[in-house]
Amino acid sequence: MKEIALYIHVPFCIQKCRYCDFVSYPNRQSDSIADYFKVLIQELQIRTKYDSLQDIVLKSIYFGGGTPSLVSPEILKDFLLHLRQNFQFSKFIEITIEANPGTLNPEKIRDFAYVGINRLSLGIQSFQNRFLSFLGRSYQEKDVHNLLIHLMNSGSFLNWNFDLMYGLPFQTFSDWKKEIEYVLLYQPSHFSLYNLTLSQRVPLGSFLKSHLASFPGQDWEASIYRWTQQVLGKYGYKRYEISNFAQPGYECLHNLTYWRNQEYLGLGVSSCSYLRGIRMRNTSSLSHYQKKIKNGQSPVIMKDILNVKQKLAEEMILALRTSEGVETEKLFKTYPEPFVQEKLILLENFVQSHLVYKRAGRWILTSRGTLIANQLFLEIFD
Ligand code: SF4
Known part of the structure; x- marks a missing residue:
């Protein structure tokens, strides 16, 4: 038996954030999401044949996106059941769903836990309305606090992460300090920090060109990174990867698979796989992906055999x-x-x-x- 990780890309979002360069489609109806999950099951059958996925044990499953928390718990339950029928699950399997504050409510959090998801990763990005609106996020500061208070009181998830972003225009040290104060207030078991990187393809790309001076710059980023590491260290968080901090025992198993250069299968539009020394990537067009699968073909469009x-x-x-x-x-x-x-x-x-x-x-x-x-x-x- 061989242990691998499984990634599922869910390319749907409420709206397109202004810095987003991921494969994601805004404003899709729930029917499209249900259809997409049917196609994912077909892809699994096709890939099992093409990529010889026999005798597999899943050590982690990661629903990433896009905004996977838009998917109903019923759809996820059926999908996980299908996986169980095809693969063995490791005894300590980690099942993560990425979620955005605007898409969760107490019932959904309870139901996600109920269908077997045991790790929640929240894309918060900032606790301050002026940054949330600059980034084009679909929720406000108060939604984030309401969600986190509920999450802490409900006890549905012990293993949970949130992401924050630094290097935003006009962001000061005191703005960043405020963000970290909330990390220490809510104490997630895992915390990720990312700096804002903008490609020319996204709406904020042109803003960067004309307002370069408003971005805090590399020296500032380096100093807040060092400061954050020191502060979080005092509260028991260990930096176990460049952007990731965890309380002991809460390192993300799924992401460790990537960093340890171990094997994983990616399903869904634009997802990547690494199996038997071959890196693979699925098509990034949703219509092309669906067409390929409906014709019984593999959606892999790039294979790189590494020397x-x-x-x-x-x-x-x-x-x-x-x-x-x-x-x-x-x-x-x-x-x-x-x-x-x-x-x-x-x-x-x-x-x-x-x-x-x-x-x-x-x-x-x-x-x-x-x-x-x-x-x-x-x-x-x-
Ligand atoms: S929620 Fe994430 S994937 Fe969706 S548009 Fe925003 S940044 Fe992109």
């Missing part, structure tokens, strides 16, 4: 994102010695520049290294 050097670089980059770091012994066991030696020389250079440190046979990013991680990853990828 040994690429695999090694990817494994190192993913591991460096985490506080576990890169394990020297594992690299030598898995990859040809000359390739590993070459990369270790590079890591040694990073150590000299105080960007990486060594501990018990592992190479781990320092705080300074974390702040310029993407540059280091480019060098590793060569």
Whole structure:
């Protein structure tokens, strides 16, 4: 039996946020969502055949989006039942749903827990109305507080996350302090922080061009990142990945699969998979995806068979994102010695520049290294 993680992309949202570059469609009727889940089940059958998915144990299931909390608990219940009929579930399976504050109410939270979802990930982004409206989010500060108070009182979820965003225009240190005060007030078991990155394709992309000076900039971001890490550390949160903090025992199993370079299957429009050393991506067009599945064809439009050097670089980059770091012994066991030696020389250079440190046979990013991680990853990828 082989353990893998399963990701399901749910590409529906109430409205399109102004910074969003994900595959998501606003204002869809509930019929479209029900139809989409029927197509997902067909994809599962097709992929089982094409990707030889026999003898599989699922260790995690992650409904990501889009806004999966728009899906009714009944649809999720049927879908999970179908998965159970086709795969074995690990005893400690983690089942996450991403949710937005505007789409949840006390009944839905209770019902999500009732159908077997055991982890809730809330895309809050900010507790302040001026940032929520700038980002084009569909809810207000008061909705967030009402939701969190209910969540804490109901006890439906012990394992829950929320995301906050930094690096927003005109955001000051005192604005960010306020956001972190709410993390400490509500104490989620897991917390993720992301900086706002804008592509030219999204409505806020042009805003960035003409208002560059209003964005706080990299030095500010670096200092609030360091400050946040220190404060959260005092309250028992450990940073176990560049953007992710958890109370002990609440690290996200599903995301650890990605960072440990382990196998996963992605279902749905635009989802990615990594199976038997092959990276795959489904079509990003909903109509193309539905057409392919209805014709009994695989929706995978890109397959990338990694060579040994690429695999090694990817494994190192993913591991460096985490506080576990890169394990020297594992690299030598898995990859040809000359390739590993070459990369270790590079890591040694990073150590000299105080960007990486060594501990018990592992190479781990320092705080300074974390702040310029993407540059280091480019060098590793060569
Ligand atoms: S809720 Fe998420 S996926 Fe949907 S539009 Fe906003 S950022 Fe994009």
